[in-house]
Amino acid sequence: MRYLTDRKRAEGLGSAKTGTAHFWSMKVSAVALLFLIPLFIFTFGPMLGQPHDAVIAYYSKPFPAIVAVLTLIVGFKHFAEGAQVLIEDYVHGLAQKILIILVICLSYAAAAAGVFAIARIAL
Amino acid sequence: MADVNRGNRPLSPHLTIYRPQLTSVTSILTRITGNALIVAALLIVWWFLAASTSPEAFARADWWITSLLGDVVMALSLWAIWYHTLAGIRHLIWDNAIGLDVPVAEKLGWAVVIGSFVLTLITLIIVA
Numbered sequence: 166m167r168y169l170t171d172r173k174r175a176e177g178l179g180s181a182k183t184g185t186a187h188f189w190s191m192k193v194s195a196v197a198l199l200f201l202i203p204l205f206i207f208t209f210g211p212m213l214g215q216p217h218d219a220v221i222a223y224y225s226k227p228f229p230a231i232v233a234v235l236t237l238i239v240g241f242k243h244f245a246e247g248a249q250v251l252i253e254d255y256v257h258g259l260a261q262k263i264l265i266i267l268v269i270c271l272s273y274a275a276a277a278a279g280v281f282a283i284a285r286i287a288l
Numbered sequence: 289m290a291d292v293n294r295g296n297r298p299l300s301p302h303l304t305i306y307r308p309q310l311t312s313v314t315s316i317l318t319r320i321t322g323n324a325l326i327v328a329a330l331l332i333v334w335w336f337l338a339a340s341t342s343p344e345a346f347a348r349a350d351w352w353i354t355s356l357l358g359d360v361v362m363a364l365s366l367w368a369i370w371y372h373t374l375a376g377i378r379h380l381i382w383d384n385a386i387g388l389d390v391p392v393a394e395k396l397g398w399a400v401v402i403g404s405f406v407l408t409l410i411t412l413i414i415v416a
């Protein structure tokens with residue numbers, strides 16, 4: 166260790182010099198969700214607890230169906246990126262990589278399942 | 289200068305010695321609410337998938353989500369989504385280097401906390 170120069174010890178310990186793309190991506194989805202979340206709450210909310218045929222009839226209409234699809238796609242994208250930052254803060258090494266992959270795959274799968282279901286109801 | 293003893297130095301204490309403050313509590317709650325919302329999100333996907341499958345599948349999903357446990361989870365998630373939304377607005381404001389001084393940051397913190405409960409109550413009255 167003592168044979169290393171001061172400069173050699175300091176090298177590579179600065180900022181990551183990356184991450185703005187991740188931040189910007191989350192900011193875009195955050196602004197989109199600012200509009201989508203209230204729309205989703207007040208379209209999905211009244212349907213919770215309704216009988217099956219009422220739910221099918223309501224989600225056959227374009228507006229609630231499109232709001233739900235957009236909320237699920239943008240919401241799960243925002244979740245995947247946010248959960249990745251959470252994992253990066255608390256988990257390190259191989260476990261970190263595995264958890265991030267699982268979170269991203271879960272988000273894609275859930276969004277796809279939701280979009281498929283709503284399309285099936287609406288069409 | 290350069291630290292030869294890198295690796296086994298004592299860490300400076302952080303979480304264990306600081307008194308929780310409004311700004312730190314509202315910050316960690318943003319993370320907790322955002323990530324906890326995965327539970328409600330997956331329940332909602334299940335609900336849509338069941339509705340698109342058959343009346344029997346829907347009855348099963350609907351029973352769980354509107355059961356007492358389901359009501360508690362959905363009500364807590366409603367508060368969580370309003371909290372996370374308001375906290376997100378606070379971050380969008382902070383991103384412009386506005387409202388970062390302590391008095392304003394504390395006011396924004398209270399706005400997020402109180403606003404989240406008010407919006408949850410209003411939503412429950414309108415929707416339920």
